Amino acid sequence: MARQARAIRTRRTILEAAAAVFDECGYEASTIAQILDRAEVTRGALYFHFGSKEDLARSVLAEAVTTEGLGEQEFxxxxxxxxxxxxxxxxxxxxxxxxxxxxxxxxxxxxxxxxxxxxxxxxxxxxxxxxxxxxxxxxxxxxxxxxxxxxxxxxxxxxxxxxxxxxxxxxxxxxxxxxxxxxxxxxxxxxxxxxxxxxxxxxxxxxxxxxxx
Amino acid sequence: MARQARAIRTRRTILEAAAAVFDECGYEASTIAQILDRAEVTRGALYFHFGSKEDLARSVLAEAVTTEGLGEQEFxxxxxxxxxxxxxxxxxxxxxxxxxxxxxxxxxxxxxxxxxxxxxxxxxxxxxxxxxxxxxxxxxxxxxxxxxxxxxxxxxxxxxxxxxxxxxxxxxxxxxxxxxxxxxxxxxxxxxxxxxxxxxxxxxxxxxxxxxx
Incomplete structure (x- = not known):
């Protein structure tokens, strides 16, 4: 896999792990350690893609307006x-x-x-x-x-x-x-x-x- | 004021103070110290009426179904x-x-x-x-x-x-x-x-x- 494709995949894995932890525990109670555990990536990899827990929360929200499946209809x-x-x-x-x-x-x-x-x-x-x-x-x-x-x-x-x-x-x-x-x-x-x-x-x-x- | 009326009033003061603090800070972040501050009562008075922060939350919820003002109507x-x-x-x-x-x-x-x-x-x-x-x-x-x-x-x-x-x-x-x-x-x-x-x-x-x- 090309380096760039691998980086995109790793970023996505971390973001989805963060989302799952936020969803289960709430933002306040979630820790970076839990997110690393879920994503099975190193601390270095996480901090390469995201600066902080705040940054992860902002990135989750950035993905939350999605129109997949929505297409033009008669009405x-x-x-x-x-x-x-x-x-x-x-x-x-x-x-x-x-x-x-x-x-x-x-x-x-x-x-x-x-x-x-x-x-x-x-x-x-x-x-x-x-x-x-x-x-x-x-x-x-x-x-x-x-x-x-x-x-x-x-x-x-x-x-x-x-x-x-x-x-x-x-x-x-x-x-x-x-x-x-x-x-x-x-x-x-x-x-x-x-x-x-x-x-x-x-x-x-x-x-x-x-x-x- | 009779002792009982005073006790009822104090209980209400504390409950309303707890509600105001929960409402502003969220349950997790609220402390008994903040509630005492807001209610202007002693710690002893609070614990006479309520066993814990949990007890205060339950008592707030207990008051939350109220039909004041609701009366019989034609429809x-x-x-x-x-x-x-x-x-x-x-x-x-x-x-x-x-x-x-x-x-x-x-x-x-x-x-x-x-x-x-x-x-x-x-x-x-x-x-x-x-x-x-x-x-x-x-x-x-x-x-x-x-x-x-x-x-x-x-x-x-x-x-x-x-x-x-x-x-x-x-x-x-x-x-x-x-x-x-x-x-x-x-x-x-x-x-x-x-x-x-x-x-x-x-x-x-x-x-x-x-x-x-």
Whole structure:
């Protein structure tokens, strides 16, 4: 393997190990020793790629806005729905994403590192604005306010659901949330043609993986 | 003042001081010394009422399901709405309530002390079931699932809103959330007669304060 490719792989291994430790223990309680243990790399390798635990937290957050699986659809509202479903499908499977959520809801970590919520809200608001221009969304709906409510609700449904209904998948809870909200956002003729199924994101990711690059 | 009344008042002072400290610093970082400082009571007084910091956290959570201001309404759905609006109005004003929320979203504190989310979900589900029996709610709406989604969304809208839109009052955000969700829960003839105004909870509390006991 070329030296550069190996370095990229090592960096990723360390970042995923840090995410897994942050996700399990919380940022405060996590130590570099635990991260080294999980990543099975030397202290020198870690400090070659990351300056500090703070740097690791910032790098985890940097990866937390991802649109993998999201593609153009007949209705832009479907893309809004897909963004919410895809993240809900991926979060329990990807420590980087669940660590980013945990860093965001931790008040001290949030004060130190900020969150990616503004970026998710931007993405949602852009999709809603485009959907509105195309006549898919009621004219009285505010894109920014609606995106903010959806990102907030999505987050809370994840946190409360994991606590009170741990056997229900996040993507199922988010699909319920969408079923409840979409009729107040999308005009009826569009709303009834959207696919809000919790199985949709797995299909989208499989279709993408099967496609030749 | 009778000795018992004084003891009750001292206990309350300590509990509110503990809540304020937990709310500001998080449970982990809070110390008994800070709580004594805030409450202006002796260490002996604190340990007379509470065995430990853990005991203080449990007692904060014990106070966190409160229905002050909630009264019988023509539509039971209005009572569901009122529960959500009243808590949103009171939380930023009452450290006991915001401390309870912070303890609940803190993963470590939650593992140690649990949360009151199940109780809020129970309250919401009971109101929705009664509203359904009275024909105010669509027959396909599941009371428990809907109450869980609402408690989750309420929580997340509070956490994300405080971070990305700190100038918008929680009660305003929750009123927006209700405007988005109610049309999917209540039948139209009831939905249009509900008062979802963010100013409603202040009016309810004022009316209650003005009433002779």
């Amino acid at each position: 832009t509202m479907q893309e809004f729905v897909d963004a919410g479903l895809l993240l809900a499908h991926r979060l329990p499977r990807e420590p980087l994403l669940s660590a980013a959520l945990r860093l965001s809801i931790d008040q001290r970590a949030r004060a130190a590192f900020g969150t990616r919520w503004p970026d998710w809200i931007d993405l949602g608001a852009r999709l809603l604005t485009r959907a509105k221009e195309r006549g898919e969304v009621f004219p009285h709906v505010s894109s920014v306010e609606t995106a903010r409510l959806f990102v907030g609700s999505w987050t809370g449904v994840g946190v409360v659901g994991a606590s009170v209904a741990p056997s229900s998948a996040l993507v199922t809870e988010v699909a319920h949330l969408l079923r409840m909200m979409i009729p107040s956002i999308a005009v009826p003729g569009v709303a009834v043609r959207l696919d809000l199924s919790p199985r949709r994101p797995a299909r989208l990711l499989a279709a993408r993986a099967a496609r030749p690059d | 039971t759905m209005q009572e569901f709405v009122d529960a959500g609006l009243l808590l949103a109005h009171r939380l930023p004003r009452e450290p006991l309530l915001s401390a309870a929320l912070r303890l609940s979203i803190d993963q470590r504190a939650r593992a140690a002390f649990g949360t009151r989310w199940p109780d809020w979900i129970d309250l919401g589900a009971r109101l929705l079931t009664r509203a359904k029996e009275r024909g105010e709610v669509f027959p396909h709406v599941s009371s428990v699932e809907t109450a869980r989604l609402f408690v989750g969304s309420w929580t997340g809208v509070g956490v994300v809103g405080a971070s990305v839109a700190p100038s918008s009052a929680l009660v305003t955000e929750v009123a927006h959330l209700l405007r988005m969700m109610i049309p999917s829960i209540a039948v139209p003839g009831v939905a249009v007669r509900l008062d979802l105004s963010p100013r409603r909870p202040a009016r309810l509390l004022a009316a209650r304060a003005a009433r002779p006991d």
